[in-house]
Amino acid sequence: MRDSATGFLDLIRLRHRYNAIIGQNRDLLRGARVLDLISYAGFWSLAALDAGAASVVVVETSQKNFDAARKNFLQSQFEAERCKLLRAKITEVLKKMEPKQIDVVLCKRYFEHCYLPDFFSELCRLQPKYVIVDTKVALGEGALCRFSIAGKAWKGAQSGKIISTPSHEAIVLLCGSQFHWRAVDWKAMDIADWAGIQDYADGSHRTYVLQQE
Numbered sequence: 001m002r003d004s005a006t007g008f009l010d011l012i013r014l015r016h017r018y019n020a021i022i023g024q025n026r027d028l029l030r031g032a033r034v035l036d037l038i039s040y041a042g043f044w045s046l047a048a049l050d051a052g053a054a055s056v057v058v059v060e061t062s063q064k065n066f067d068a069a070r071k072n073f074l075q076s077q078f079e080a081e082r083c084k085l086l087r088a089k090i091t092e093v094l095k096k097m098e099p100k101q102i103d104v105v106l107c108k109r110y111f112e113h114c115y116l117p118d119f120f121s122e123l124c125r126l127q128p129k130y131v132i133v134d135t136k137v138a139l140g141e142g143a144l145c146r147f148s149i150a151g152k153a154w155k156g157a158q159s160g161k162i163i164s165t166p167s168h169e170a171i172v173l174l175c176g177s178q179f180h181w182r183a184v185d186w187k188a189m190d191i192a193d194w195a196g197i198q199d200y201a202d203g204s205h206r207t208y209v210l211q212q213e
Contacts, residue, residue: 009196016197020184020207021108021134022047028130028209029053032103035128037090037110042069042076044106049078057084057102059093090114094122104130111135111171112163116145120174123210131179131210136165139204144170171208179210 021044022029030052037059039045045056060066066087073083086093090110105128110119112135123131138146146165166174175181184207186200199205 013196016186016189016191016200017108017134017207018047019189020186020200021106021132022051024184024189024207025130025132025209026051028104028132032129033057033101034104034106035059035097035102036106038065038108039069039106040108041065042072042085044108045069045083046072046076046078048104048106049076049082053082053104055082055084057086057093059086059088059090061087061089063087091118091122094119094126097126099125099127102126102128104128104132106132108134109136111166113161116164116166116170116174120176120178124178127212129212131208133171133208133210135171135206135208136199137171137204137206138165138167139202144173168206175210178213180213181208181210183208 029048032048032053034045034048034053034056036045036048036056038061039058042058045058048056058069060069066085070085073080073085091114105123105126111133144167146167172181186197186207191197194201197205200207
């Protein structure tokens, strides 16, 4: 994969996303109890621990990613008690958690696969200090959320599954009075070549930090 042009761009994209999601938020992650929603074989959770998180709870929805994450955690230098790995539906995990049990929620591409009002309702109940969100964003005027059907080209999505893409206005509306939001400024990250991350350049993919009011 790394030897192909697509694989090379994927690595570049991952490096920039790491900088926006983890690198720009090290102060928030240091010493934090982190809930990582879909860690993609443990990558994002290991990155959070490397940034100084005290512990991570990882929720993987697929058996393949769960097995890969477990393998990667076992091969890492981090103590086993700092990592809790769950193979479950995210909605079920959230409902079982107690308020103020988590300091930071890592949420990458999950907005497009959930019912956002219910998800924000759970966030308000759980009261994390921060929610770091990386999501596609619907541009232009119109509905607060746009729907599409996932095809085989959509990475991480099942073919035929309905994908919902929120607008910026929808995210602001859902934050309401519970969360203050700010967008990570990708243009201030000294990126010389935007190849592979054009969607971040035009604003159709964004990284947000939501802070509890």
